[in-house]
Amino acid sequence: QKEVEQNSGPLSVPEGAIASLNCTYSDRVSQSFFWYRQYSGKSPELIMSIYSNGDKEDGRFTAQLNKASQYVSLLIRDSQPSDSATYLCAVILGNDMRFGAGTRLTVKP
Amino acid sequence: NAGVTQTPKFQVLKTGQSMTLQCAQDMNHNSMYWYRQDPGMGLRLIYYSASEGTTDKGEVPNGYNVSRLNKREFSLRLESAAPSQTSVYFCASSEAGRYGYTFGSGTRLTVV
Numbered sequence: 001q002k003e004v005e006q007n008s009g010p011l012s013v014p015e016g017a018i019a020s021l022n023c024t025y026s027d028r029v030s031q032s033f034f035w036y037r038q039y040s041g042k043s044p045e046l047i048m049s050i051y052s053n054g055d056k057e058d059g060r061f062t063a064q065l066n067k068a069s070q071y072v073s074l075l076i077r078d079s080q081p082s083d084s085a086t087y088l089c090a091v092i093l094g095n096d097m098r099f100g101a102g103t104r105l106t107v108k109p
Numbered sequence: 110n111a112g113v114t115q116t117p118k119f120q121v122l123k124t125g126q127s128m129t130l131q132c133a134q135d136m137n138h139n140s141m142y143w144y145r146q147d148p149g150m151g152l153r154l155i156y157y158s159a160s161e162g163t164t165d166k167g168e169v170p171n172g173y174n175v176s177r178l179n180k181r182e183f184s185l186r187l188e189s190a191a192p193s194q195t196s197v198y199f200c201a202s203s204e205a206g207r208y209g210y211t212f213g214s215g216t217r218l219t220v221v
Binding site: 004008034046088092095098099100102 | 142144149150151152153154157159165167199207208209210211212213214215
Protein backbone atom coordinates (compact mmCIF):
# COMPACT_ATOMS: atom_id res chain seq x y z
CA GLN A 1 0.00 0.00 0.00
CA LYS A 2 1.27 3.46 -0.89
CA GLU A 3 1.81 5.82 2.02
CA VAL A 4 -0.46 8.49 0.52
CA GLU A 5 -3.07 7.61 -2.09
CA GLN A 6 -5.20 9.83 -4.28
CA ASN A 7 -7.40 9.21 -7.30
CA SER A 8 -5.38 10.46 -10.25
CA GLY A 9 -8.47 11.74 -12.03
CA PRO A 10 -9.00 13.64 -14.13
CA LEU A 11 -11.88 15.13 -12.19
CA SER A 12 -14.06 17.45 -14.21
CA VAL A 13 -16.66 19.79 -12.69
CA PRO A 14 -18.68 22.68 -14.15
CA GLU A 15 -17.96 26.22 -13.10
CA GLY A 16 -19.74 27.09 -9.85
CA ALA A 17 -19.95 23.48 -8.65
CA ILE A 18 -18.26 21.90 -5.62
CA ALA A 19 -15.11 19.91 -6.36
CA SER A 20 -14.33 17.12 -3.89
CA LEU A 21 -10.81 15.70 -3.70
CA ASN A 22 -9.95 12.72 -1.53
CA CYS A 23 -6.84 11.23 0.01
CA THR A 24 -6.03 8.28 2.27
CA TYR A 25 -2.83 7.65 4.19
CA SER A 26 -1.31 4.56 5.73
CA ASP A 27 0.49 5.75 8.90
CA ARG A 28 -1.82 6.08 11.91
CA VAL A 29 0.65 8.26 13.83
CA SER A 30 0.65 11.04 11.21
CA GLN A 31 -0.39 14.37 12.74
CA SER A 32 0.07 16.96 9.98
CA PHE A 33 -1.74 17.05 6.66
CA PHE A 34 -1.55 19.41 3.71
CA TRP A 35 -3.04 20.22 0.34
CA TYR A 36 -0.94 21.76 -2.41
CA ARG A 37 -2.04 23.11 -5.77
CA GLN A 38 0.26 22.71 -8.77
CA TYR A 39 -0.40 24.40 -12.07
CA SER A 40 1.06 22.76 -15.15
CA GLY A 41 4.78 23.50 -15.40
CA LYS A 42 4.87 25.24 -12.03
CA SER A 43 5.91 24.33 -8.50
CA PRO A 44 3.53 23.14 -5.75
CA GLU A 45 1.89 25.88 -3.72
CA LEU A 46 0.56 25.26 -0.20
CA ILE A 47 -3.16 26.04 0.04
CA MET A 48 -4.33 24.28 3.22
CA SER A 49 -2.92 22.64 6.32
CA ILE A 50 -4.93 20.68 8.91
CA TYR A 51 -3.80 19.08 12.14
CA SER A 52 -7.01 18.18 14.04
CA ASN A 53 -10.05 16.07 13.25
CA GLY A 54 -12.90 17.99 11.67
CA ASP A 55 -13.19 20.77 9.14
CA LYS A 56 -11.00 23.78 8.46
CA GLU A 57 -12.27 26.50 6.16
CA ASP A 58 -10.30 29.15 4.27
CA GLY A 59 -12.30 31.12 1.75
CA ARG A 60 -13.68 28.73 -0.87
CA PHE A 61 -11.53 25.86 0.42
CA THR A 62 -12.46 23.41 3.19
CA ALA A 63 -10.13 20.68 4.39
CA GLN A 64 -11.62 17.74 6.27
CA LEU A 65 -9.67 15.29 8.42
CA ASN A 66 -10.78 11.96 9.88
CA LYS A 67 -7.85 10.32 11.66
CA ALA A 68 -9.83 7.22 12.64
CA SER A 69 -10.50 6.50 8.95
CA GLN A 70 -7.07 7.84 7.88
CA TYR A 71 -8.80 10.09 5.39
CA VAL A 72 -8.35 13.71 4.41
CA SER A 73 -10.32 15.62 1.80
CA LEU A 74 -10.44 19.03 0.13
CA LEU A 75 -13.65 20.72 -0.96
CA ILE A 76 -13.55 23.65 -3.37
CA ARG A 77 -16.81 25.61 -3.42
CA ASP A 78 -17.92 27.76 -6.35
CA SER A 79 -15.20 26.22 -8.55
CA GLN A 80 -13.61 28.55 -11.08
CA PRO A 81 -11.68 27.77 -14.29
CA SER A 82 -8.62 29.20 -12.50
CA ASP A 83 -8.89 26.27 -10.03
CA SER A 84 -7.95 23.88 -12.84
CA ALA A 85 -4.71 22.31 -11.62
CA THR A 86 -3.30 19.19 -10.00
CA TYR A 87 -3.97 18.94 -6.26
CA LEU A 88 -1.42 17.13 -4.13
CA CYS A 89 -2.21 15.61 -0.76
CA ALA A 90 0.74 15.45 1.64
CA VAL A 91 1.37 13.90 5.05
CA ILE A 92 4.23 14.35 7.49
CA LEU A 93 5.86 10.97 8.17
CA GLY A 94 8.67 11.13 10.68
CA ASN A 95 11.01 13.93 9.61
CA ASP A 96 9.72 14.52 6.11
CA MET A 97 6.63 14.97 3.98
CA ARG A 98 5.25 12.30 1.66
CA PHE A 99 3.05 13.21 -1.27
CA GLY A 100 0.29 11.52 -3.17
CA ALA A 101 0.58 11.38 -6.95
CA GLY A 102 -2.04 14.13 -7.26
CA THR A 103 -5.54 14.55 -8.66
CA ARG A 104 -5.96 16.58 -11.83
CA LEU A 105 -8.97 18.89 -11.63
CA THR A 106 -10.56 20.59 -14.64
CA VAL A 107 -13.24 23.24 -14.11
CA LYS A 108 -15.25 23.77 -17.29
CA PRO A 109 -16.77 27.22 -18.00
CA ASN B 110 10.83 38.55 -3.18
CA ALA B 111 11.32 36.21 -0.25
CA GLY B 112 11.27 32.53 -1.04
CA VAL B 113 13.28 29.63 -2.39
CA THR B 114 15.56 30.20 -5.37
CA GLN B 115 16.80 27.35 -7.53
CA THR B 116 19.37 27.40 -10.29
CA PRO B 117 19.54 26.48 -13.09
CA LYS B 118 15.96 26.31 -14.39
CA PHE B 119 16.82 24.00 -17.29
CA GLN B 120 19.75 21.71 -17.96
CA VAL B 121 20.67 19.05 -20.50
CA LEU B 122 23.45 16.64 -19.55
CA LYS B 123 25.13 13.79 -21.32
CA THR B 124 25.28 10.43 -19.58
CA GLY B 125 28.21 10.37 -17.17
CA GLN B 126 28.47 14.15 -16.74
CA SER B 127 28.23 15.73 -13.32
CA MET B 128 26.43 18.82 -12.12
CA THR B 129 25.27 20.61 -9.00
CA LEU B 130 21.80 22.04 -8.49
CA GLN B 131 21.79 25.08 -6.24
CA CYS B 132 19.09 26.10 -3.78
CA ALA B 133 18.90 29.08 -1.44
CA GLN B 134 16.15 30.32 0.88
CA ASP B 135 15.85 33.67 2.61
CA MET B 136 13.07 32.84 5.09
CA ASN B 137 15.42 31.75 7.90
CA HIS B 138 13.99 28.23 7.71
CA ASN B 139 15.76 25.42 9.53
CA SER B 140 14.77 22.54 7.26
CA MET B 141 15.48 22.06 3.56
CA TYR B 142 14.56 19.29 1.13
CA TRP B 143 15.25 18.00 -2.38
CA TYR B 144 12.47 16.22 -4.28
CA ARG B 145 12.17 14.86 -7.77
CA GLN B 146 8.88 14.73 -9.65
CA ASP B 147 8.17 12.23 -12.39
CA PRO B 148 4.88 11.71 -14.28
CA GLY B 149 2.55 9.41 -12.35
CA MET B 150 5.02 9.08 -9.46
CA GLY B 151 4.37 12.25 -7.57
CA LEU B 152 7.05 13.98 -5.55
CA ARG B 153 9.70 11.72 -4.08
CA LEU B 154 12.17 12.83 -1.44
CA ILE B 155 15.85 12.51 -2.37
CA TYR B 156 17.60 14.06 0.66
CA TYR B 157 16.72 16.44 3.43
CA SER B 158 18.45 18.57 6.02
CA ALA B 159 16.52 19.04 9.25
CA SER B 160 18.94 21.71 10.42
CA GLU B 161 22.24 23.30 9.49
CA GLY B 162 25.01 20.70 9.67
CA THR B 163 22.78 17.64 9.21
CA THR B 164 21.65 15.71 6.15
CA ASP B 165 19.68 12.50 5.77
CA LYS B 166 18.59 10.21 2.97
CA GLY B 167 15.06 10.17 1.71
CA GLU B 168 13.19 7.66 -0.46
CA VAL B 169 15.42 7.79 -3.57
CA PRO B 170 18.98 8.90 -2.62
CA ASN B 171 20.99 6.64 -4.95
CA GLY B 172 23.08 8.58 -7.45
CA TYR B 173 22.88 11.86 -5.52
CA ASN B 174 24.83 13.72 -2.86
CA VAL B 175 23.94 16.85 -0.93
CA SER B 176 25.66 19.61 0.99
CA ARG B 177 24.06 21.94 3.52
CA LEU B 178 26.50 24.78 2.99
CA ASN B 179 24.96 27.06 5.62
CA LYS B 180 21.46 27.79 6.91
CA ARG B 181 20.42 29.38 3.61
CA GLU B 182 21.89 27.00 1.03
CA PHE B 183 21.36 23.32 0.23
CA SER B 184 22.88 21.88 -2.94
CA LEU B 185 22.24 18.61 -4.79
CA ARG B 186 25.00 16.95 -6.81
CA LEU B 187 24.77 14.33 -9.52
CA GLU B 188 28.22 12.75 -9.80
CA SER B 189 27.60 10.66 -12.93
CA ALA B 190 24.28 11.46 -14.55
CA ALA B 191 22.10 8.66 -15.93
CA PRO B 192 19.00 8.85 -18.17
CA SER B 193 16.93 7.60 -15.20
CA GLN B 194 17.72 10.91 -13.49
CA THR B 195 15.78 12.84 -16.12
CA SER B 196 13.18 14.60 -14.00
CA VAL B 197 12.00 17.86 -12.52
CA TYR B 198 13.85 18.67 -9.29
CA PHE B 199 12.33 20.82 -6.57
CA CYS B 200 14.00 22.29 -3.55
CA ALA B 201 11.80 23.18 -0.57
CA SER B 202 12.19 24.66 2.88
CA SER B 203 10.17 24.84 6.08
CA GLU B 204 10.43 26.41 9.51
CA ALA B 205 10.22 22.97 11.10
CA GLY B 206 9.32 19.51 9.91
CA ARG B 207 5.65 19.63 10.83
CA TYR B 208 4.82 22.79 8.87
CA GLY B 209 4.05 23.21 5.21
CA TYR B 210 6.87 23.60 2.75
CA THR B 211 7.73 26.45 0.40
CA PHE B 212 8.97 25.20 -2.96
CA GLY B 213 11.40 26.67 -5.44
CA SER B 214 10.47 27.01 -9.11
CA GLY B 215 12.17 23.76 -10.10
CA THR B 216 14.97 22.54 -12.36
CA ARG B 217 14.06 20.59 -15.47
CA LEU B 218 16.91 18.17 -16.07
CA THR B 219 17.28 15.97 -19.14
CA VAL B 220 20.03 13.35 -19.33
CA VAL B 221 20.70 12.05 -22.83
